[in-house]
Amino acid sequence: MSIYDDFSNLLETPGEPDGYSCNAWVHIAVQILIRNIARADFMVLRGGDEVTGGPLFELFRRPNEGLSRFELWKETAAWWLLEGEAFWWFGAEYAGGVPQHIYILDPRRMRNEGMDGYAGQSFCSGRQRWFYQGDAELIPIFQDELIHFRDWNPWNPLRGVNPLISLSLELEQDFYANKANSRLLKNNAVPLGVLKTEQTIRPEEADALERRWEQKYGADRGYRKVAVLGKGTEFKPLSFTPDTVRLFDLKRWNLHAILAKYGIPPRVANINDKTASLSGKDTMEQHAALWKFTIIPLLKNFEDILETQFFLRLGFRETGVFDLSDIPELQESEDAQSNRDIAEINAGLKTINDVLRERGKDTKPWGDIWYMPKGLVPYKDSTRS
DSSP states (O other), rough: TTTTOOTTTTTTTTTTTOOOHHHHHHHHHHHHHHHHHEEEESEETTTTTTOSSSHHHHHHHHHOBBBBBHHHHHHHHHHHHSEEEEEEEHHHHHHSSEEEEEESEEEGEEEEEEEETHHHHHHHTTEEEEEESSSSSSEEEGGGEEEEOOOSSSOOOOOOOOOOOOGGGHHHHHHHHHHHHHHHHHHOOOOEEEEOSSSOOOOHHHHHHHHHHHHHHOOOOSOOOOOOEOOTTTOOOOOOOOOHHHOOOOOOOHHHHHHHHHTTOOGTTOOOOTTTTTSHHHHHHHHHIIIIIIIIHHHHHHHHHIIIIIIIIIOOOOOOOOOOOTOOOOOOOOOHHHHHHHHHHHTTTHHHHHHHHHHHHHOOOTTSSSSOOOOOGGGOOOOOO
């Protein structure tokens, strides 16, 4: 591969859909991630305090007249997960300062001025230009009118890289396995019943016999036809070949490869793994793992990109973070929290009032005094029994 490869089209074969439209598990994985990512509220902070008004607050509350703050992050994450990059554009009217709008652009329609003959000076230029292929015209866009969310690409430092590149063969195999299974089901019209006779019958006689049978006993509910076999003819049903069975094993492997690529535990995708525990605790742990090891790192990546390309570049004193305090999967259970608090109180790490303040409750007059557990004495004063 060269740095000039067009990764947007690498997975697409003429006449065949892309991975998101033709592979059910790619679609499911992306949908699971984007709807969870959008649950985390994005806050604008100034000096550690949340900003609840002003141009920046309004920009992220309603990015444009047709886009909600929920959709802003949902669509941004969707492009990132499908193309390895996403573009925010401030609009044709932007002239500096706080943008009035944010528009999400299709990365597949974006081209860079230096894309066809990549050179270092184009990449380093502060007025680097991009071009967006609209329905009727080619729209030039300067670098300072864009925020480019980009995953690392070893072949092209100007663009992100499609995360499904490494799974291109698995997606192709799954696509053709599905087609093979569909043909198998369509062509597997095996008759449920067989009418045999020792007589030699003509085709029109066989058709008449079939019609009389169905009129008297009714057509089969499974949409299978009655077979009429003449003298010397015997029916033998076909069974699945080992190659057909291997298709199902291949699809199972591809399923787990896709989920692993997107960092989604099986239970989160409602997959019952017979080798794993199916307890409620196991399910809760896998949902928490989705946030801790997949979603939170991605959100931190988004925060850092915005810090560099938006807040610092435009000279704002504010910064932006995702609020995860209301995500149930990240909240410690009440029993586990109580046991941890009791252990820290007994160890002298906290007082009663420390715990009450953390829980937002009223303190006790005596709560700032630490009481040593009964029976504990300094080691040097202890005696051997």
